[in-house]
Amino acid sequence: MVAISLRDIHLSFGNVEVLKGISLDISKSEVACIIGPSGSGKSSLIRCINGLNKINKGKVDVLGVDISNPSVDKIRLRTKVGIVFQQYNLFPHKTVLENVMMAPILVLKEDKNKVKERATKLLEKVKLTDKLHAYPGELSGGQQQRVAIARSLAMQPEIMLFDEVTAALDPETVKEVLVTIKELAEDGMTCVLVTHEMGFAKEIADTIYFTDGGVIVEHGPPNEIMCSPQDARTKRFLEQVL
Amino acid sequence: MSVTLFKNKENSPLTFVKAIFERKKWLLLFIVASLVTFYAVFMIYGLNKNLEVLIAWAPFVFKGFLLNLSMSFFSMIIATILGLLLGLALISKTRAITLPSRAVMNIFRNSPWLVVLFITMYLFPFEVHIFGERYAIPGWWKATIAFSLPVMANLGEIFRGAVLSIPKSQWESADSLGFNHLQTMRYIIIPQCVKRALPSWMNWYALLTLATPMASILGVQESVSNTRAAVESAGAGPDLLFPFYLFLLALFFIYIYPIALLTRAIERNYSFKNQ
Numbered sequence: 330m331v332a333i334s335l336r337d338i339h340l341s342f343g344n345v346e347v348l349k350g351i352s353l354d355i356s357k358s359e360v361a362c363i364i365g366p367s368g369s370g371k372s373s374l375i376r377c378i379n380g381l382n383k384i385n386k387g388k389v390d391v392l393g394v395d396i397s398n399p400s401v402d403k404i405r406l407r408t409k410v411g412i413v414f415q416q417y418n419l420f421p422h423k424t425v426l427e428n429v430m431m432a433p434i435l436v437l438k439e440d441k442n443k444v445k446e447r448a449t450k451l452l453e454k455v456k457l458t459d460k461l462h463a464y465p466g467e468l469s470g471g472q473q474q475r476v477a478i479a480r481s482l483a484m485q486p487e488i489m490l491f492d493e494v495t496a497a498l499d500p501e502t503v504k505e506v507l508v509t510i511k512e513l514a515e516d517g518m519t520c521v522l523v524t525h526e527m528g529f530a531k532e533i534a535d536t537i538y539f540t541d542g543g544v545i546v547e548h549g550p551p552n553e554i555m556c557s558p559q560d561a562r563t564k565r566f567l568e569q570v571l
Numbered sequence: 572m573s574v575t576l577f578k579n580k581e582n583s584p585l586t587f588v589k590a591i592f593e594r595k596k597w598l599l600l601f602i603v604a605s606l607v608t609f610y611a612v613f614m615i616y617g618l619n620k621n622l623e624v625l626i627a628w629a630p631f632v633f634k635g636f637l638l639n640l641s642m643s644f645f646s647m648i649i650a651t652i653l654g655l656l657l658g659l660a661l662i663s664k665t666r667a668i669t670l671p672s673r674a675v676m677n678i679f680r681n682s683p684w685l686v687v688l689f690i691t692m693y694l695f696p697f698e699v700h701i702f703g704e705r706y707a708i709p710g711w712w713k714a715t716i717a718f719s720l721p722v723m724a725n726l727g728e729i730f731r732g733a734v735l736s737i738p739k740s741q742w743e744s745a746d747s748l749g750f751n752h753l754q755t756m757r758y759i760i761i762p763q764c765v766k767r768a769l770p771s772w773m774n775w776y777a778l779l780t781l782a783t784p785m786a787s788i789l790g791v792q793e794s795v796s797n798t799r800a801a802v803e804s805a806g807a808g809p810d811l812l813f814p815f816y817l818f819l820l821a822l823f824f825i826y827i828y829p830i831a832l833l834t835r836a837i838e839r840n841y842s843f844k845n846q
Contacts, residue, residue: 436748
């Protein structure tokens with residue numbers, strides 16, 4: 330079953346065309362990794378999937394709903410698709426637990442006690458049980474990023490987007506975040522990752538997409554892309570990063 | 572990085588007051604010492620008679636001072652509410668809202684307070700008629716409204732700046748969790764703005780309080796008018812001016828200085844948190 334389907338999407342910021350016709354299909358429970366050089370449009374692409382970027386042309390279908398349609402219920406969409414950002418973007422004036430509980434209570438209008446139970450469980454899952462009442466400023470980058478993941482998961486999304494989530498982290502905390510993502514993927518969550526962690530992408534991905542200059546240059550299973558890339562640009566990029 | 576300052580417990584007003592008293596022991600000593608010296612000078616120069624006069628008139632002056640406080644208090648409430656609305660209007664995406672609100676902001680921010688005071692005094696009616704009943708509008712009400720206008724304009728700018736100082740990523744993050752604009756504003760942006768705007772807000776309150784004696788020019792019987800009236804009633808000797816106005820100064824100082832200290836303490840606390 331197809332979870333995400335992009336058809337010939339174009340995106341411009343002012344005069345700069347960032348995405349020049351991208352099409353891809355990601356099925357349910359698939360883990361897709363988007364790799365490519367900086368400025369190739371990876372982050373812009375992932376933000377189109379939950380409507381944070383409004384596309385200029387094309388069609389984005391998420392869980393069977395055409396989200397490029399202006400009349401689509403954006404808020405409903407956002408609750409189905411969680412996103413985790415490079416800079417965590419936690420709410421600094423709220424505790425860890427409050428960060429996780431806020432959206433389900435305010436947006437989904439769920440019962441506070443039920444949400445609290447779920448939030449506590451999620452924070453246990455990301456191994457932050459001892460930090461429930463800490464503020465984001467008191468946590469390390471890796472811990473903050475795990476809170477951000479728990480915060481997205483609290484909305485019980487069907488798709489999770491990860492936008493270079495380890496790029497701002499210290500090397501020793503990268504692993505703890507990757508472990509969390511891996512567990513999610515193993516639980517059958519549909520995941521789309523923009524990442525620079527090639528080893529991790531190879532290990533976790535079902536499909537790897539290599540983007541350059543606003544287009545998908547090639548895609549396929551990790552072994553194919555990593556070990557025997559067909560396009561010269563992919564080859565050059567992999568030589569540089571591996 | 573100071574993490575302890577982050578906890579709510581450490582932020583309670585009581586802790587601040589305690590900290591100020593601990594840190595400002597020398598200041599309290601200085602105040603006590605000056606009072607003693609002041610008293611001694613009075614005795615030595617035979618000015619104790621003037622002191623008696625001052626003590627006799629002090630309640631009258633103090634009553635006026637309470638009117639200053641009332642004006643500052645109500646003015647600040649009005650200015651804060653209007654300033655918040657103005658701040659929101661200033662960041663609106665609709666030009667039909669931003670342009671007039673910018674005009675209002677600029678007019679009141681760049682006019683002398685005294686001019687605003689005069690205009691308000693003459694613009695507002697002396698009394699209003701509601702259902703045949705006549706209600707007089709006291710002068711200090713009008714002055715309160717007048718003082719709130721320039722403060723409103725300045726607070727509007729402060730609120731606008733505070734909202735814009737919150738990183739765009741906070742909006743994005745709330746957006747991605749499904750918050751609508753109003754929820755983002757109320758639960759994410761404004762709570763963070765309060766912390767940023769609080770020191771400036773308090774600073775404007777202090778300035779406003781210090782400006783309230785201007786109302787005396789228009790016949791409002793606040794502390795300065797009362798002091799002048801008291802000095803005149805007591806014989807208007809130049810030897811009376813010094814103790815009376817010093818007393819008046821002390822009243823304002825004792826009220827405003829702790830506010831200034833608290834403002835600094837909050838600023839310091841905030842700068843720690845951002846590290």
